[in-house]
Amino acid sequence: MKVYWWPLVVLSVCLVIIPGQRQGIAGPAQSSFLGTVEFEVADLGILEQWQDVLARIEAERPAYRDCEARFADCAPATLLAWRVLIGRLRDKPLRQQLEEINQFANARAVKSDMEAFGKNDHWATPLEFLEHSGDGEDFAIMKYVSLRDLGVPKEQVRLLLVHDTLINEGEFVLVVFEGDRPLFLGAHWGFVAEQQHIPYHIPYYSMSEDQRWTHYRVLEDGKKE
Numbered sequence: 001m002k003v004y005w006w007p008l009v010v011l012s013v014c015l016v017i018i019p020g021q022r023q024g025i026a027g028p029a030q031s032s033f034l035g036t037v038e039f040e041v042a043d044l045g046i047l048e049q050w051q052d053v054l055a056r057i058e059a060e061r062p063a064y065r066d067c068e069a070r071f072a073d074c075a076p077a078t079l080l081a082w083r084v085l086i087g088r089l090r091d092k093p094l095r096q097q098l099e100e101i102n103q104f105a106n107a108r109a110v111k112s113d114m115e116a117f118g119k120n121d122h123w124a125t126p127l128e129f130l131e132h133s134g135d136g137e138d139f140a141i142m143k144y145v146s147l148r149d150l151g152v153p154k155e156q157v158r159l160l161l162v163h164d165t166l167i168n169e170g171e172f173v174l175v176v177f178e179g180d181r182p183l184f185l186g187a188h189w190g191f192v193a194e195q196q197h198i199p200y201h202i203p204y205y206s207m208s209e210d211q212r213w214t215h216y217r218v219l220e221d222g223k224k225e
Helices: 005-017 048-069 077-089 094-106 113-117 126-132 136-149
Strands: 036-041 157-164 169-178 181-185 201-207 212-217
Touching: 036 201, 048 077, 048 126, 048 136, 077 094, 077 126, 077 136, 094 136, 094 169, 094 181, 113 126, 126 136, 136 157, 136 169, 169 201
Parallel strands: none
Antiparallel strands: 036 212, 157 169, 157 201, 169 181, 201 212
8 A cells, every 4th residue: 555644644633733633632642752752542443444454364363273273284385384483483582573573574575455456455464465465554464463473462562654754655664662662664674673773764653453643753942743
């Protein structure tokens, strides 16, 4: 999915600063990452694609469990490779999990939703991703599900929409918190990035399974953008 980021920026700003709209905010501003502060937003209803793909992931989970229970009968091979990796990485250090999950997903070519699914916009489940690949949010979803299956708490991992100012486009990445340190996994990066590696990315909103945050930058004079 090519992300048209200006409408999302307007939506985020409206939820935060327009009088009469603050009922959408569930909590006070908190210091965040990449030079932003964040507000938790009360309503997840507008993120229909996210809610839909979470439901479809739950419907797939019996296939994940069956594969792990009977590796010899598990098909397709891509599902087997994924679940073997999940089994091997359980109880490993978080940084190792991030590096290997990122490497596994990023071995696939990035494709547009039209190339992969014949649609202008489609959020893929892991089984769909393993068969067809996908674009930025599909890579992020694959990594999100993998880390949650490894036992990473939902409070530690989010999908994050950023604006890449180098190419003037929006894209989804994954952010994972190692203690207080945010780490970022993108479809185009062969490494686990820290904040200093991606200063040209501006966060707009992030989400876990049941929470959403809107972000905006704090300028040097203390004003918000």
